[in-house]
Amino acid sequence: MRKITINPLTRTHGYFSVELEIRDGRVSEARASGLLFRGFEQMLQGRAPHDAVYLTQRICGICSSAHAITGAQALEDAFRIEVPHNGLLLRNLMYGADTLQNHLRFLYLLVIPDYISAPPGAPGGAPRRGDYRLPKPVQSRIQQHYLEALETSGMAHKAVAVFGGKAPHLQAIVAGGVTEKVAADKVVRFQSLLSHLDKFIRDKLLPDVEDISRCYADYFAVGTGYGNLLSFGQYRVGAKGAGRVFPAGAVRFGQKQEALQAGLITREISHSWYHGREEPLAPLQEHSQPAPNKQAGYSWIQAPRYEELPFEGGPLARLWLAGIYRNGISVMDRLMARALEAKEIAVRMNDWLRQLVPGGPTINWLDPLPASGEGSGMSDSMRGPLAHWLQSENGRISVYRIVTPSAWNLSPRDGQGRRGPLEEALIGTPVADPDNPVEAGRVIRSFDPCISCAVHVLQRDGASRLWRQI
Amino acid sequence: MLTRRKFLKLCVQTTVAASLSQLLLPDLARALRLLPGGKPAVLWIEGTSCTGNTVSLDNSADPALREVLEEIIDLRYSQLLMWPQNNEAVQILYDTREKQRDNFILVVEGGIPLGMPEAVIIGANDGLPLYATEVIPWLAEAARAVVAVGNCAAFGGPAKTIPNPTGTKGVWEVVTSKPVINVPGCPAHPDWMVGTLVHLLLYGLPETDEFRRPRLFFSKLVHDLCPRRFAFFDGKFAQAPGGEGCLLKVGCKGPITHADCPTRKFNDGVNWCINAGNPCIGCAAPDFPDGGTAPFFARLGDVHLPAGIRSTAVSVTKAVGAATALGIGGHLAAGFARRRLGKNRLAPVSAPQETSGGKDAQDHD
Numbered sequence: 001m002r003k004i005t006i007n008p009l010t011r012t013h014g015y016f017s018v019e020l021e022i023r024d025g026r027v028s029e030a031r032a033s034g035l036l037f038r039g040f041e042q043m044l045q046g047r048a049p050h051d052a053v054y055l056t057q058r059i060c061g062i063c064s065s066a067h068a069i070t071g072a073q074a075l076e077d078a079f080r081i082e083v084p085h086n087g088l089l090l091r092n093l094m095y096g097a098d099t100l101q102n103h104l105r106f107l108y109l110l111v112i113p114d115y116i117s118a119p120p121g122a123p124g125g126a127p128r129r130g131d132y133r134l135p136k137p138v139q140s141r142i143q144q145h146y147l148e149a150l151e152t153s154g155m156a157h158k159a160v161a162v163f164g165g166k167a168p169h170l171q172a173i174v175a176g177g178v179t180e181k182v183a184a185d186k187v188v189r190f191q192s193l194l195s196h197l198d199k200f201i202r203d204k205l206l207p208d209v210e211d212i213s214r215c216y217a218d219y220f221a222v223g224t225g226y227g228n229l230l231s232f233g234q235y236r237v238g239a240k241g242a243g244r245v246f247p248a249g250a251v252r253f254g255q256k257q258e259a260l261q262a263g264l265i266t267r268e269i270s271h272s273w274y275h276g277r278e279e280p281l282a283p284l285q286e287h288s289q290p291a292p293n294k295q296a297g298y299s300w301i302q303a304p305r306y307e308e309l310p311f312e313g314g315p316l317a318r319l320w321l322a323g324i325y326r327n328g329i330s331v332m333d334r335l336m337a338r339a340l341e342a343k344e345i346a347v348r349m350n351d352w353l354r355q356l357v358p359g360g361p362t363i364n365w366l367d368p369l370p371a372s373g374e375g376s377g378m379s380d381s382m383r384g385p386l387a388h389w390l391q392s393e394n395g396r397i398s399v400y401r402i403v404t405p406s407a408w409n410l411s412p413r414d415g416q417g418r419r420g421p422l423e424e425a426l427i428g429t430p431v432a433d434p435d436n437p438v439e440a441g442r443v444i445r446s447f448d449p450c451i452s453c454a455v456h457v458l459q460r461d462g463a464s465r466l467w468r469q470i
Numbered sequence: 471m472l473t474r475r476k477f478l479k480l481c482v483q484t485t486v487a488a489s490l491s492q493l494l495l496p497d498l499a500r501a502l503r504l505l506p507g508g509k510p511a512v513l514w515i516e517g518t519s520c521t522g523n524t525v526s527l528d529n530s531a532d533p534a535l536r537e538v539l540e541e542i543i544d545l546r547y548s549q550l551l552m553w554p555q556n557n558e559a560v561q562i563l564y565d566t567r568e569k570q571r572d573n574f575i576l577v578v579e580g581g582i583p584l585g586m587p588e589a590v591i592i593g594a595n596d597g598l599p600l601y602a603t604e605v606i607p608w609l610a611e612a613a614r615a616v617v618a619v620g621n622c623a624a625f626g627g628p629a630k631t632i633p634n635p636t637g638t639k640g641v642w643e644v645v646t647s648k649p650v651i652n653v654p655g656c657p658a659h660p661d662w663m664v665g666t667l668v669h670l671l672l673y674g675l676p677e678t679d680e681f682r683r684p685r686l687f688f689s690k691l692v693h694d695l696c697p698r699r700f701a702f703f704d705g706k707f708a709q710a711p712g713g714e715g716c717l718l719k720v721g722c723k724g725p726i727t728h729a730d731c732p733t734r735k736f737n738d739g740v741n742w743c744i745n746a747g748n749p750c751i752g753c754a755a756p757d758f759p760d761g762g763t764a765p766f767f768a769r770l771g772d773v774h775l776p777a778g779i780r781s782t783a784v785s786v787t788k789a790v791g792a793a794t795a796l797g798i799g800g801h802l803a804a805g806f807a808r809r810r811l812g813k814n815r816l817a818p819v820s821a822p823q824e825t826s827g828g829k830d831a832q833d834h835d
Contacts (some may be wrong), residue, residue: 004553005594005597006556007556007591007593007594008549008555008559008560008592008594009555009556010549010550010552010553010554010555010556010559011549011551011552011553011555012549012550013520013521013552014516014519014521014549015516015549015591015592015593017591017593017594034592035592036518036519036589036590036591036592037518037583037586037588037589037590037635037636038518038589038628038629038635038636038638039636040631042633042635043628043631043632043633043635046530046632046763047765048765048766048767048768050765050766050767051759051764051765051766051767054751054759054766055628055631058520058522058628058656059520059757060520060522060626061519061520061521061523061524061525061526062519062521062522062525064522064806103696105525105528109528109550109551111551113553118553121539121540122553123539123545123546123547123548123552123553124545124546124547124548124551124553124554124562125546125553125554125562126553126554127553127554127555127558128554128558147536148536150528150535150536150539151535151536152530154529154531154534154535154737154738155527155531157525157529158529158531158737158738158740159736160737160738161508161740161741162740162741163735163741163746164741164746165736165741165742165743165745165746165747165748166736166737166741166742166743166746167529167736167737168522168525168526168657169522169656169657169753171743171746171748171751172747174711174746174748178712179711179712179746179747180741180746180747180749181747183711189740199576203649241500286555290586290589290635292586292588292589293588298590304654305625337512339628341768362712363710363711363712365710367710367712367767367828374474401742412822414548419659441555452519452520452521452550
């Protein structure tokens with residue numbers, strides 16, 4: 001048996017490390033550690049409720065629209081605010097464009113370097129070793145697309161900004177709707193950016209991911225994990241936004257789809273660096289404090305569970321629940337689902353653009369808000385299920401709780417010792433060279449880890465090794 | 471040759487039609503080729519960060535990040551973008567520090583969690599953690615220059631939001647070996663980052679203000695450049711976000727925020743906050759998101775702090791914030807005097823409430 005640690009695991013949002021035990025060439029044990037803590041839930045306490053929509057976006061620079069929309073929904077739920085139809089459509093358009101931005105950046109900038117050799121100018125230079133199997137012409141084509149994706153992903157953020165003001169950290173989403181207006185010039189500009197993105201997705205992204213999946217077909221059997229899938233539902237449509245394009249629901253491995261019951265969501269801290277009650281608790285009941293020296297802890301990420309079980313979220317869960325893609329659950333299925341979802345969203349976005357009513361209302365502004373309230377916002381973001389809970393008293397936030405997709409996916413063990421979904425997915429992964437565990441990197445990145453989001457490993461058990469040369 | 475004068479002119483002109491580096495790039499590439507050692511190595515290290523500034527840099531339009539990487543810098547280290555991982559990544563830090571001493575540029579994104587070093591562990595060496603609180607000053611000492619991008623690195627920003635759970639501070643409060651250049655904003659505009667880097671490479675340290683912000687981009691108030699300033703003078707005030715008119719009454723912090731957003735705009739010039747109907751929340755201001763910038767939708771001067779909080783941000787910020795707010799009062803009074811404020815005139819804005827405590831009243835240091 002050999003123990004290895006990958007730290008830093010680069011090409012993730014925020015600092016992350018993974019400790020693996022390797023037995024007979026396969027991963028036999030895994031611990032995933034989020035290494036970034038800022039404490040947003042503490043910061044939100046005492047603030048004006050409207051501030052949450054802007055401040056929670058600062059959790060994450062890649063999925064800011066997700067926090068904006070989910071935070072706004074929590075306020076709308078708490079204070080009974082209805083968003084005009086135009087406002088819902090604009091939110092969907094921004095959410096969609098931000099998701100395309102995320103998927104392009106994720107697949108090209110973070111994932112593809114695991115499968116192709118580095119083009120000149122690649123940040124950090126070329127890794128010393130790799131497992132590159134693509135035929136040379138395909139490889140150089142994808143290298144070219146890597147460089148193009150640096151620009152095209154910015155175009156997706158430009159589309160977000162058409163209605164959002166700026167991206168990341170958009171300004172136009174507030175509780176009650178969207179402050180930007182529906183005007184012909186903006187619609188046309190958005191449409192034009194969307195058609196470029198759509199073309200890139202169809203002509204480049206999908207063929208590239210398909211080529212990779214053919215040459216790395218063994219990864220359809222790697223990184224399978226529990227097979228429990230969860231979605232909170234994404235893109236509100238229909239009267240009063242009651243419907244969802246991607247439905248909410250849960251699937252336990254091999255079983256039938258169930259309707260989502262928000263009351264079954266808990267989180268716990270038994271293996272996380274927090275002090276507090278250790279049993280599974282409903283998020284609003286949980287009041288833990290950071291404790292970086294906790295002996296049993298190995299991550300800043302807490303452990304969300306659904307009916308006390310670990311579930312994974314993301315494009316694969318959404319497409320599975322929507323009945324669009326049900327090939328399997330693995331590294332390659334996660335990548336395929338993400339690429340297919342990008343195509344699917346672009347189609348829907350064209351529909352939403354057509355439904356917009358120029359000059360129609362986009363916002364129902366309510367200020368001051370009622371002095372007290374309690375509510376939740378639930379949505380599925382780029383990486384999976386995202387929920388915000390809020391309680392306010394005397395016009396100030398008294399409790400704010402956030403459970404992010406990366407907390408679902410990257411969580412450490414729970415009180416019953418059950419691994420988080422990523423940890424479970426790593427078990428059984430073949431590792432040919434423990435000094436260069438590329439296989440594990442592929443499994444980990446298939447979840448699109450975002451530690452900035454997840455936290456909202458290491459024991460500090462000695463002097464830093466900064467001064468010692470490697 | 472690209473003279474400093476021409477460069478500065480290009481930087482402020484960008485807003486007209488083309489972006490900063492569309493105009494700049496040909497000259498720049500030539501100039502950089504002439505520099506001894508060619509493209510300089512850049513180490514981009516994150517502290518208490520959301521990675522939003524890396525993402526914003528990747529949104530750079532002209533030049534696109536691709537051109538930045540091909541023509542301007544040699545990005546050796548970035549948690550988000552770098553190809554190598556694990557020991558190979560950490561080795562790059564040591565190698566660059568040693569072999570490129572006084573040549574490489576250190577860019578920091580995110581604040582430094584002085585009160586809780588365990589909050590940010592950027593990697594490990596020989597199984598032991600590398601804390602951002604130690605790595606950043608260690609690299610800064612050997613760097614040619616240190617650039618803090620985004621409000622968290624510059625001033626602590628959202629990571630330092632009351633009650634500042636990690637005891638985060640801005641880089642310039644921690645790094646003493648080098649003058650730190652602050653490029654705030656949440657996120658920083660790509661032009662601000664690229665423009666500052668280029669100035670540094672070609673002409674050395676840019677001229678900065680008392681907050682070490684390059685004057686090139688941060689010398690004017692959002693309010694002074696705002697296209698809705700005429701509405702302000704005419705006394706036309708929006709009553710809700712999304713409304714027509716000046717957004718002062720719904721919380722605009724443009725009068726205390728220095729940045730050229732109104733003319734530069736964001737995401738390739740496609741839009742910006744006030745144009746999208748929302749008040750400026752002061753995301754480039756030194757005390758964002760507390761102090762004079764909070765609550766975001768409260769009219770300036772109407773500052774409420776959570777109970778039990780003694781102080782807000784860097785003490786110097788308070789003084790400047792108060793002075794600026796007094797300036798608004800004066801500015802409005804001048805408006806009255808000139809009879810430019812119409813029927814809907816508003817009462818003069820009062821200065822933000824002074825919070826108790828003097829210079830040393832910072833919390834959670």
